[in-house]
Amino acid sequence: MKTRAQDEKLEKRLTEVEQFWALKAPHRYPGWNWMKVPDNAMEEVDSYHRMATLQLNANQVEWDSPLTRLAVEGAIDGHSHLEGYPETPGLVPELKEILDGAGIERIITLPLYKFWDEQKREIEAWNNGPLAGRVICFAGFDWRLDEPGFVEKACVHLDEVKAMGVRGVKVHKDVGLSIRSNGSVAPLGDTRYKEVFAHAGALGLPVWIHYGDPHSFFFPLEGNDRSRELSCFPEWHWHPEHGEKEYWKMHEAFFRLVEDIRETNFVAVHLANYPWEKMDEFASLLGSEPNLYSDTSGRLGEIGKGKALDGIEDRRAAKARELLIRCQDKILWGTDILPTARLYKLWSWFLRSDATDTDYTWSTFYTGQGDWLVDCLNLEQPQLEKLCRAVAAGLLGLDK
Numbered sequence: 001m002k003t004r005a006q007d008e009k010l011e012k013r014l015t016e017v018e019q020f021w022a023l024k025a026p027h028r029y030p031g032w033n034w035m036k037v038p039d040n041a042m043e044e045v046d047s048y049h050r051m052a053t054l055q056l057n058a059n060q061v062e063w064d065s066p067l068t069r070l071a072v073e074g075a076i077d078g079h080s081h082l083e084g085y086p087e088t089p090g091l092v093p094e095l096k097e098i099l100d101g102a103g104i105e106r107i108i109t110l111p112l113y114k115f116w117d118e119q120k121r122e123i124e125a126w127n128n129g130p131l132a133g134r135v136i137c138f139a140g141f142d143w144r145l146d147e148p149g150f151v152e153k154a155c156v157h158l159d160e161v162k163a164m165g166v167r168g169v170k171v172h173k174d175v176g177l178s179i180r181s182n183g184s185v186a187p188l189g190d191t192r193y194k195e196v197f198a199h200a201g202a203l204g205l206p207v208w209i210h211y212g213d214p215h216s217f218f219f220p221l222e223g224n225d226r227s228r229e230l231s232c233f234p235e236w237h238w239h240p241e242h243g244e245k246e247y248w249k250m251h252e253a254f255f256r257l258v259e260d261i262r263e264t265n266f267v268a269v270h271l272a273n274y275p276w277e278k279m280d281e282f283a284s285l286l287g288s289e290p291n292l293y294s295d296t297s298g299r300l301g302e303i304g305k306g307k308a309l310d311g312i313e314d315r316r317a318a319k320a321r322e323l324l325i326r327c328q329d330k331i332l333w334g335t336d337i338l339p340t341a342r343l344y345k346l347w348s349w350f351l352r353s354d355a356t357d358t359d360y361t362w363s364t365f366y367t368g369q370g371d372w373l374v375d376c377l378n379l380e381q382p383q384l385e386k387l388c389r390a391v392a393a394g395l396l397g398l399d400k
């Protein structure tokens with residue numbers, strides 16, 4: 001039986017966790033930008049790691065283990081956002097060191113906020129910088145659908161950036177959720193989107209598309225397994241404006257796109273934001289739609305979810321492993337913002353080791369998705385080769 005003193009200690013620690021989450025949101029720190037986590041935020045994150053250890057007896061990654069390197073020749077991080085790196089002093093050399101240290105050959109950078117000429121200047125800077133050939137640039141758009149000649153402008157932009165070495169197109173979640181036309185949200189099936197996606201396919205450019213968001217983000221905060229994260233980033237919470245009905249409507253619209261535009265390969269990133277409970281349904285779509293792919297980016301915490309602070313043991317790793325093996329020709333590995341040495345070590349440890357009850361919070365640039373730990377996947381070499389290189393290389397035409 002617990003003594004009163006022990007209870008008090010536990011209580012105090014729980015309060016510390018609460019307080020920590022109350023002040024976390026790193027993007028509200030003075031000086032926050034998407035390129036660099038400020039030092040004070042990192043200190044807070046570090047304190048979360050200590051709390052996770054106290055509360056859940058978390059195991060930490062064995063940072064010096066050989067399993068913290070992917071050991072895949074020519075590994076590709078298929079999902080990152082390096083916007084603003086070339087013009088920020090020090091970031092490119094630091095990135096080079098991180099990639100070399102992690103054994104990553106190439107990294108895909110997906111634009112979020114830079115479009116048109118500004119985007120071209122950035123592509124040019126990568127092409128002429130020390131990581132030329134290793135950073136793979138994608139195209140993105142400022143979707144002002146109602147501007148006269150928008151589709152022509154977008155298609156010409158694709159022709160031009162393709163000639164500059166761009167290998168694909170990134171579509172952000174605002175498409176289908178908040179981009180408007182004539183006052184209302186333009187659905188994913190809008191003909192103007194279709195024309196641009198079809199043109200990308202005709203140029204041999206695959207489309208990395210983040211549509212929707214995690215299922216939980218369309219539900220009330222109360223009882224939500226992602227309430228921690230949503231209180232950190234209230235702008236990610238779509239409920240009540242968009243509920244579950246809209247969530248599924250977006251899936252339907254997307255799968256129609258996939259069927260309508262067969263010449264374009266689509267990568268529904270973040271495992272298509274599909275609810276974990278229905279992953280088999282998504283896996284069977286990956287199996288039946290020849291031009292449909294997906295990635296693991298931003299989903300380490302979700303697919304490895306194990307022991308949780310609320311006491312519910314929802315151990316997912318065995319299922320995640322089976323899923324990645326079943327869909328090994330259709331899912332590629334990606335991390336998401338921001339690339340750090342620890343991020344790559346954690347991912348490698350997660351994919352390669354059989355450790356359980358592990359602190360996963362280095363996998364995000366903020367403090368994690370919720371109060372739980374992950375179990376690792378213990379994938380074997382042939383699967384790692386596909387996940388971390390071959391699927392992306394095939395889509396990008398790198399082996400030709």
Ligand SMILES: [Zn+2]
Nearest residue numbers: 079081336337
């Ligand atoms: Zn991303």
